[in-house]
Amino acid sequence: MSSGYRTTKDQEDGEEDRLLTVVEAAHFLGLAPGSVYHLVSQKRIPVVKLSARCIRFSRNALLKWLEEMSQAAE
Numbered sequence: 001m002s003s004g005y006r007t008t009k010d011q012e013d014g015e016e017d018r019l020l021t022v023v024e025a026a027h028f029l030g031l032a033p034g035s036v037y038h039l040v041s042q043k044r045i046p047v048v049k050l051s052a053r054c055i056r057f058s059r060n061a062l063l064k065w066l067e068e069m070s071q072a073a074e
Contacts, residue, residue, distance in 0.1 A: 019048060019056035028062060 026033040036057075039045040046061040 017058060017060045020059055020062075021056065025057040025062060028059065029066075 020028060022033050022036050026036045029036065036045070040047050040055060046058065046065050048056045048058060050056060
């Protein structure tokens with residue numbers, strides 16, 4: 001029986017762009033879940049709103065966002 005939680009092995013098996021929960025996105029970004037909620041409230045991070053109380057994050061959108069936020073060394 002599956003626990004519903006997917007591991008890094010699942011991502012290696014072709015599920016690299018599944019939707020992440022707040023906790024999974026926070027772990028992926030190296031942030032606290034509260035920081036992710038704060039970024040969402042400021043509309044500074046790409047988010048998928050499934051309903052008024054349910055949000056998810058595309059792993060590929062987060063990777064692109066991180067690239068955009070990164071600055072090349074001069």
